Amino acid sequence: MHFIEWYPRGYGVAFKIKEKLFETQSSYQRIEIYETEGFGKLLVLEGTVQLVEQGEESYHEPLVHPVMLAHPNPRKVLIIGGGDGGTLREVLKHKTVEKAIMVEIDEMVVEISKIYLGIDRGAFDDPRAEVVIGDGVEYIKRAEEKFDVIIIDSTDPVGPAKQLFSEEFYRHAYEVLNSEGILITQSGSVYLFTNELLDAYSAMKSVFDRVYYFSFPVIGYASPWSFLVGIKGSIDFEKIDMNRAKELELVYYDPERHETLFQMPKYVKELL
Ligand code: AG3
Structure with a gap:
């Protein structure tokens, strides 16, 4: 499993994922939390990477x-x-x-x-x-x-x-x-x-x-x-x-x- 954030012109940033820990739609945006293979937890808002635990x-x-x-x-x-x-x-x-x-x-x-x-x-x-x-x-x-x-x-x-x-x-x-x-x-x-x-x-x-x-x-x-x-x-x-x-x-x-x-x-x- 993997998560990819797509930027313009088809440029992507990807993480290998162990599991999705959480997902919800708030009043403002879609919020997702993943456990990555190599960087700890990953916070995604509206499909865009906000941070990885190991590297934020x-x-x-x-x-x-x-x-x-x-x-x-x-x-x-x-x-x-x-x-x-x-x-x-x-x-x-x-x-x-x-x-x-x-x-x-x-x-x-x-x-x-x-x-x-x-x-x-x-x-x-x-x-x-x-x-x-x-x-x-x-x-x-x-x-x-x-x-x-x-x-x-x-x-x-x-x-x-x-x-x-x-x-x-x-x-x-x-x-x-x-x-x-x-x-x-x-x-x-x-x-x-x-x-x-x-x-x-x-x-x-x-x-x-x-x-x-x-x-x-x-x-x-x-x-x-x-x-x-x-x-x-x-x-x-x-x-x-x-x-x-x-x-x-x-x-x-x-x-x-x-x-x-x-x-x-x-x-x-x-x-x-
Ligand atoms: N806020 C900046 C996020 C910008 C990332 N953009 C993107 N991945 N396209 C990060 C929140 C961390 N406190």
Whole structure:
């Protein structure tokens, strides 16, 4: 048995499967959990791979730590999406964090992840964590408090999450950031969602004071995977705090080689 995620142009990412552990249709999406042969459990939403248990850090580490270490003192963090808890777990590794709010639209993703995956490793019970079930787009429009860091751990820039890549959304996000703030979003496969990446980049460019892009190879996705970083104020994303970096135990993202993040295929770089 196998599971395949098909990307555009007939490009596939496949896992050999021991068994399907769970499947349901929530109000938002089809949720599936598999036991793979070689990578532990696999979480699939609407046919797209979200994570494999053995390798999910290759996504959560580059999503979280570069921006957290570039911000001089990240105390309040807003996560949009990320219902499995992996992003929250990585955020809470930072001792500067006083409060992390995670806004997830689909409560079932949170519940099923707790039961089958447990990759939050206790993060949901951390007193600094608050989980809000709701629409991130609406939340950010109405938010009264400000944040140092906003992390968007959404599904792809195609389909239901599309709004999370719009200029309008970024404008609200910019408002909700403190005067020195940083936002990161995953922005899809470099090779297979190039147009969506370019669109999100230009939407961010018209809102943020500066925008950076980087890519990282993620286990389970059509790599390299892209990430976009928006700055409000004077943060230099090319510089990180190495003292705080040393306190983190990391497997994939190497703070000592932060500059290697900025690798991007030449033709994509020329389009950006
Ligand atoms: N969220 C990003 C998923 C993007 C994957 N896309 C794909 N496989 N086509 C991951 C959730 C992990 N917290």
